[in-house]
Amino acid sequence: MQITIEIPDDFAQRLDQTAGNLSQRLLELMVADAYSQGKINTAEVRQILQLPTRLSVHSFLKQMNIYLNYDETELKQDIQTLNQVREK
Template identity: 35%
Template sequence: MEVTIELPDEIADQIRNASGDVARRVLEAFAIDSYRSGKLTGWQVRQVLRLQTRFDLDALLKRAGVFREYTAEELERDYEASRQASAEHLRACP
């Protein structure tokens, strides 16, 4: 799908001067806002913006001050992995 928006020339010039590609900046803003509001998943944002890796997505979200969705299950899994790693480290280093 192709979407066209109209901006006053002076605003488009400000965006272009500050950050280059106006279309890319608008698309990023749309994708970030849609992610923030739960309308798009991280995977969908990567598709929209053609980001290669999850690290690219995380960097974009960090620059925008948006934190990725983190479920209770992910937290529990990370906690358990950390606990096991700590226990293994303590056994290996008496």
């Protein structure tokens, strides 16, 4: 989907000078907001922003001052995975 946003030229120029690619920056802000609201997960963040690794997603979220959504269910899954690796 493509969305067009009208922004005053002088404001857009200032944003583009400080934020690099304005389109990419707006996408990053939207993705970060969606993640912080629980609407998307880290895999979707990685896919949307085309980040190379899970750790790059964690780094991106840290730069955006957003904590990882890590709940008890994920902890249990990680413990189960760790136990399976240890058994091998």
